[in-house]
Amino acid sequence: MKTSIQALVRKLRARRGAAVLNPGETIGVAMLLSGAGGFLDAFTWLGHGGVFANAQSGNVVLLGIYAASGQWDKSLRHVPPIVAFFVGVFVAFRLRAHESRSARQRSALLSLSIEIVFLLVVAALPRNFPDIPIVLGVAFVAALQSTSFAKVEGSPYSSVMTTGNLRRTAELLFAGIFPPRDAVALHQSRIFMMVCSSFAMGACAGGLATAKLGNLSVLLPALALLLALVRCIDKRRDESSG
Helix, strand or coil: CHHHHHHHHHHHHHHHCCCCCCHHHCHHHHHHHHHHHHHHHHHHHHHCCCCCCCCHHHHHHHHHHHHHCCCHHHHHCCHHHHHHHHHHHHHHHHHHCCCCHHHHHHHHHHHHHHHHHHHHHHHCCCCCCCHHHHHHHHHHHHHHHHHHCCEECCEECCCCCCHHHHHHHHHHHHHHHCCCCCHHHHHHHHHHHHHHHHHHHHHHHHHHHHHHHHHHHHHHHHHHHHHHHHHHHHHHHHHHHC
16 A cells, blocks of 8 residues: 555655646646536436436436345336446547547537536426436536546546545645645645645535525536636636736
């Protein structure tokens, strides 16, 4: 375990000393994206059929639990978001195939723009609109987001799920507080703590807003994503002019 942690720290040092970060890798953007991810999971769970649009591990677990008890109607409703997420990842990778670094940044911004537009459409839908199209759409755009924005300050993370981020937080915190107490790992652990906290706060906001506003509540994550998009565009402009 000590050897693996040391290897992780060496990678972090190399990344930290590398070139300027991509616009989408900054902690501010990662927090905005993670907050939106937590919100949308709460939104689909509470407002659209008790399924997760982002946390596919949760859908797989519930699919298995309901299948084991013979509740096939409940089990099968967790299949569509899994499929939609899979398709979203495939589309994102297809868009990014053989692209240059700058072209990949444009594809990431396009994916974020598609997600914002979709959420604005959802916000305009009535409360009694069928659940499946909304869940499928959210799962699809979440996959685009997760695949297009896959790093924070050079380290892999997920903006739509938190299990892996919690694991990284624990690993880095261990490397930072126990001898030889690596400062780089401790810094990275703080970053992952902030990402996890943003996801939790987004889920809390999603739970409160969905109960009161229904589909209109997705204007909040749409705003967060819009702020992330603006930050990415501004940083790209700064890099181009610098």
